[in-house]
Amino acid sequence: MDHKRRDTLKAGGGLGIFGLLVAAGLIKPELAEAAWNKSAFEAKNLESALAALGAGKPGDSADVQLNTPDIAENGAVVPVGVISKLPNTEQIAILIEKNPNLLAAKFEIPAGTAAEVQTRVKMGQTSDIYAVVKADGKFYVTKKEVKVTLGGCGG
Amino acid sequence: MANPMRIRAAVKDGFTEVRVLMSHVMETGQRKDSSGALVPAHFITELTAKHNDKVVLSAQFGPSVSTNPYLSFKFEGGAKGDKIVVSWVDNKGDSRSDEAQIA
Numbered sequence: 292m293d294h295k296r297r298d299t300l301k302a303g304g305g306l307g308i309f310g311l312l313v314a315a316g317l318i319k320p321e322l323a324e325a326a327w328n329k330s331a332f333e334a335k336n337l338e339s340a341l342a343a344l345g346a347g348k349p350g351d352s353a354d355v356q357l358n359t360p361d362i363a364e365n366g367a368v369v370p371v372g373v374i375s376k377l378p379n380t381e382q383i384a385i386l387i388e389k390n391p392n393l394l395a396a397k398f399e400i401p402a403g404t405a406a407e408v409q410t411r412v413k414m415g416q417t418s419d420i421y422a423v424v425k426a427d428g429k430f431y432v433t434k435k436e437v438k439v440t441l442g443g444c445g446g
Numbered sequence: 447m448a449n450p451m452r453i454r455a456a457v458k459d460g461f462t463e464v465r466v467l468m469s470h471v472m473e474t475g476q477r478k479d480s481s482g483a484l485v486p487a488h489f490i491t492e493l494t495a496k497h498n499d500k501v502v503l504s505a506q507f508g509p510s511v512s513t514n515p516y517l518s519f520k521f522e523g524g525a526k527g528d529k530i531v532v533s534w535v536d537n538k539g540d541s542r543s544d545e546a547q548i549a
Contacts, residue, residue, distance in 0.1 A: 327491045332508040368512045370503040389508055391476055395510035398519075404502050405461060411512035413474070 293373075332394050337421070340386055340393040347425055349430035352377065357422045363414060366439040371395075372409040377426035380406035386408045389418035414439045453546035455530045462524030462548055464495060464502075466517045466532050474509040490515060493534040497524055524548050 334340035341347065358372035373383050383406065384397040395412045405422070414420075417438045424431045449469035475487025475548065487509055490504055495503040502521040526548055533543035 327506050332506070370516075390510050391474070392508050392510060394508050396508065397506045399504045401501055401503070403522045406506075407520055408503075409516075409518040411483075411516045412510050413512055414510075422508070 296370060303405060321331060328394075328397065330336070331397070332392055334393055336390070337386070341423065344397070344423060344430075346392070346430040346432075349423055349432040352431035352433060354417075354425070355384075355422050355424045355431050357420060357433045357434040358373070359420055359435055359437050360441070361436075362438045362440065364440050366414040366416070366441055368411050369414050369437060369439070370409065370411050373407070373422040375406035375424045375426060375431075377424060377431060380424055380426040381428075382425035383408055384423040385410070385412065386421040386423060387418050388413055388414060388421065389416050390414065425440055448540060448542050451532055451534075451542065453530060453544055454473040454504075455524070455546055456547040457524055457526060457548055461520045461522055462497070462528075462530075464518065464530055464532075468493075468515045468534060468542075468548070470514060470515045470534075470536065472509065472511055472515060474480045476509075488536060488538055490534045490536045493532065494515070495519070496531045497521060498528055516534055 328343060331340055331343035334343050356374040359369065363369040371385055373385065375383060381402055382397065382399055385395045386393045387395055394439045396410055398408050400406050414437065419436050421432055421434045425435040449470065452467040455464045470490050471488055473485055473488040477485045479485050489509045491508045493505045493507065494501060507515065515544050528548045529545055530548060531543060531545040533541065535541045
């Protein structure tokens with residue numbers, strides 16, 4: 292009986308230490324990485340998405356270039372490129388106005404990285420694409436309409 | 447575990463251009479399968495790219511990013527043979543990290 296009890300305690304103690312290790316070593320970095328901006332990614336309209344990004348009402352800027360096709364035949368794969376010529380660009384976000392969740396991607400640009408990203412997004416229907424750029428603490432936006440002949444969401 | 451990423455990095459005019467093609471379903475959570483049941487969302491949420499342990503790009507993705515996401519960006523510096531590491535985490539807690547050398 293006593294032996295069993297001892298084993299159980301050992302097992303329990305072992306788990307406890309493991310748990311502590313997880314708490315000390317693993318959960319912390321995860322918390323640090325859990326910066327995934329849930330409210331921004333779940334925003335259903337432009338105002339709330341911009342608000343969740345902390346962008347408020349960004350000013351239009353010709354220094355933000357949005358490279359997309361005018362017509363996307365396949366909404367499942369729409370190439371989007373954003374180039375910011377604003378100095379000290381810190382953040383680039385891509386929003387698709389008529390998608391169920393507007394925010395597609397958000398990039399943090401550290402010093403030394405060019406403010407130039409390219410990716411591919413899905414579009415449910417013809418919509419405006421917004422590129423929201425944060426430079427020197429201020430937000431700027433450029434938009435462009437992309438016509439979609441075949442939607443990439445649902446179906 | 448997802449398939450490996452394809453990472454290409456090349457130096458040009460003082461900048462290193464990195465191109466990454468990830469392999470991921472990027473399920474939106476809007477789609478229904480043939481029996482009409484909603485397919486649960488499954489997409490990459492965070493991505494980090496490092497050049498010799500220095501973060502050169504971090505990104506957050508939503509479900510609107512295409513299946514098998516593609517990403518390209520440029521950073522200053524970098525030399526042939528330097529290590530580029532790209533890692534991602536998805537909303538189900540899966541993760542993947544791959545590395546490549548600058549060509």
